[in-house]
Amino acid sequence: MDTYLVGGAVRDELLGIPVKDRDWVVVGASPEDMLAQGYRQVGADFPVFLHPQTNEEYALARTERKQGHGYHGFVVYSAPDVTLEEDLRRRDLTINAMARDADNQLVDPFNGHQDLTDRWLRHVSPAFAEDPLRILRTARFAARFAPKGFRVADETMALMRQMVADGEVNHLVPERVWQEVQRALQEQAPTVFFEVLQACNALAVLIPELDESRLATALAALRCISAKADATDTRLAALLSPLPARQAEHRAQAMKAPNECQQLVRLTTRCxxxxxxxxxxxxxxxxxxxxxxxxxxxxxxxxxxxxxxxxxxxxxxxxxxxxxxxxxxxxxxxxxxxxxxxxxxxxxxxxxxxxxxxxxxxxxxxxxxxx
Structure with a gap:
């Protein structure tokens, strides 16, 4: 039974960013092994456990196989024979597919450290295409790390365009889309999120009202308010401000935005x-x-x-x-x-x-x- 620190904690530590949350992967263990050591199971779809002292999340190494559309269309396999590399291979971007072992040595089978150095957001494997939510996550990481010079790799952008063309984005449920939009609106460069979605043609599916005739105005308003305020409702209202009031209200509602966001969108466009x-x-x-x-x-x-x-x-x-x-x-x-x-x-x-x-x-x- 081996334990590895994985994902964002490793990435942020290498970038010199304060680590907020730490996630762990356990290789060579069963749920029974974890429970015997005092961990508390919390995952319903796959085995995730809380450490008895730190309450940090420890997930058993797992693989995923696509069997349907959208975010939930996966069969998860978790067993002691799943390797760390197999677990890391299912992740979205190479910079999120690194780990540190018990001796603090970097485990980097997909060259994430090099992409971190070169400032590339690159998909780990063709399995990226199996989850359309990864398009939004990639755009969100682009918004977060744009001030550090990160950009989406050409081959990843091409894959995202193909996913949109194949209709994968149409299967995303509004609640999951809103979660990513809300997080993106809080990033350092939120306009980059929508620019990436536009570049891969996903914006026309997710927020079709923001066509080319309105997008530049919307992003200018978002850029302006982001320099002054960080509240989600203000940033969403600025983004949708070029739309006619009825269209803006309909889009905020269709996105499942919270009531306070919908209200400020309505007032902004009407005023x-x-x-x-x-x-x-x-x-x-x-x-x-x-x-x-x-x-x-x-x-x-x-x-x-x-x-x-x-x-x-x-x-x-x-x-x-x-x-x-x-x-x-x-x-x-x-x-x-x-x-x-x-x-x-x-x-x-x-x-x-x-x-x-x-x-x-x-x-x-x-x-x-x-x-």
Whole structure:
């Protein structure tokens, strides 16, 4: 029974990146052997165990054989006779197919260390084509390591294109796609993720609305917001901002994005459309600004409104920037309207709501220059 540190921990250590999680592979053991040593089994599809002291994951060496479409179309074989090299061969990229033995010696049967040095993202074997999720993972690693000069190897890009042409990407379920998109949006260079998907033709399957006429604008907005904010909802809203509101809402829903992401996408695209109708030369009137604040629920959701303003700053045309500044000022001054004071003046019920709105409108009008 031999234990090896594998995958991302080995890769990141060689890159000089702090190692967050450590995964282990055990060769020459059975589930009974692991349980006898106090490990707790947690894997349902294949044997994965938690170390009794560290709670780190230890997986028995395994192989996989394709038998259907999509992410779950595999038969897993795990037994004491599976070798470390066989286990590493089933992995996606050579830089993720390295291990360290008990003596801390590097085990590198697929030249991952050389690809790490040369900054290549290269598939380990033709078995890469059996799992379409690996296209998204490769694009995500490209987004993570782009600042370090990594790029997808030509032969891997060619294989990814062939997988798309064979229809493999069509079998991915939205939940798995969203997991990868969400992670990619948090990477150092999230735009690279979508550029890689575009290069291998997968973007047209996964987010068909972002065609060539819109992609450059979408990536510019994403690049802009990524320099200012790291929240997933802001980055997704920026990405989908060039789409018509209905299309953007439909895509966010189809991607199974969380509700807060869908809401910010909806508000971003609707506000962008409304701002586009306002005259840039004279600016917005008080009623326009108040309606936008009502649309965004700015008073009850001030933190979301702040994130929305950040996204809109990366989305609207330069000539609309003054209106966006007015909207922020309007939000600040109307937030100070005190309903209790109006109630003390005798307003109640429907009349109270009308009084609150009139006071908000009055305060916005006081901000604006007279024309």
């Amino acid at each position: 962008r459309e409304q701002l586009g109708t306002l005259p840039a030369d004279t600016g917005a009137c008080a009623e326009d600004l108040l309606q936008l604040l009502e649309l965004t629920d700015a008073w009850r959701k001030p933190e979301r409104f702040d994130r929305l303003i950040g996204v809109l700053g990366c989305v609207v045309e330069r000539r609309q920037a003054p209106i966006l500044e007015q909207l922020q000022q309007a939000a600040n001054t109307t937030a100070q309207v005190n309903a209790r004071e109006l109630m003390a003046q005798g307003h109640k019920g429907k009349a109270l709501g009308q009084a609150i709105r009139q006071e908000r409108l009055r305060r916005i009008q006081a901000l604006l220059p007279t024309h």
